[in-house]
Amino acid sequence: MLSVGLTGGIGAGKSEVSRLLVRHGAVLIDSDRIAxxxxxxxxxxxxxxxxxxxxxxxxxxxxxxxxxxxxxxxxxxxxxxxxxxxxxxxxxxxxxxxxxxxxxxAVVVNDVPLLVENGLGPLYDLVLVVDARPETQLRRLVATRGMTESDARARMAAQATREQRLAAADLVIDNDGPLDTLAARVAEVWADLERRAKGLERRATG
Known part of the structure; x- marks a missing residue:
């Protein structure tokens, strides 16, 4: 079993990445839902x-x-x-x-919004960060969530910085582009995660 910690800043598209990973076969553990x-x-x-x-x-x-x-x-x-x-x-x-x-x-994906803020990276075999530029996050929050720009900036400022998240990452999914580009990148990452999971299973049973 491979345990993955998935995180990303607000508006980076982490929920969409979770959905795509589940479609590939991941077991999703959603911290917000459990909370x-x-x-x-x-x-x-x-x-x-x-x-x-x-x-x-x-x-x-x-x-x-x-x-x-x-x-x-x-x-x-x-x-x-x-x-x-x-x-x-x-x-x-x-x-x-x-x-x-x-x-x-299984590849178990733990969706943890505040993974970096709470120093939870060591709990997982690897940390997967969904990354987007701050201006992309801001645009999405205003356009798709109906936030004012000041509210969106405040929410972003309350989280870890982009640099802090990237420093904690073992793998990064860039989500600045269109949805079809994201889907292709998630497919690449999924293939990598499956290889890692099989390697762990072989070592456990070998």
Whole structure:
């Protein structure tokens, strides 16, 4: 099994790369999706969040009110660290269980938006970074997500720099061009990942 950490800046196209890798046969572990699942109604995660932040972060339907929680933790490092201390261990536990359940010859792609920011690269066999120029990221965020330019710049500034992500990368997918170019590059990377996975399997059984 080959464990890949996939990351990229906001607007770089990481979600599209994930989709293409799954189409090729990757087992995808989506950290953002898991982070939502571990605080769903009735979970110990949601109970812990309520203990820490109060009933004001709960909707009338009993779900986590993410905007309300965001207003508490945004710009407050102490509160954000408190939230991360609750959610991150649950995400890691669930991700590890999903990885263990994957086939022995699988390429497991862990989609981790803050991989570089949280220093998680050593957890994976290799780190795959989806890269785009900052001006490309900005254009996409404004055009496709409806952000204002100032909001988009703020979101980008809150993440690792392009240079920091590239420094952490074992493999890079350039996503400044059109979609068909991206698909071709992902196919090349997938062939490389499959070769690496087969090599690991041979060493494990040899």
């Amino acid at each position: 939502r699942e571990v605080v769903e109604p009735g979970t110990p995660g949601l109970a812990a969040v309520l203990d820490a932040f109060g009933a004001g972060v709960l909707t009338a339907e009993g779900s986590l009110d993410r905007p309300a929680l965001g207003r508490i933790v945004f710009g407050n490092p102490e509160k954000l660290a408190q939230l991360n201390a609750i959610v991150h261990p649950l995400v890691r536990e669930r991700s590890a269980a999903l990885q263990q359940a994957a086939p022995a010859d």
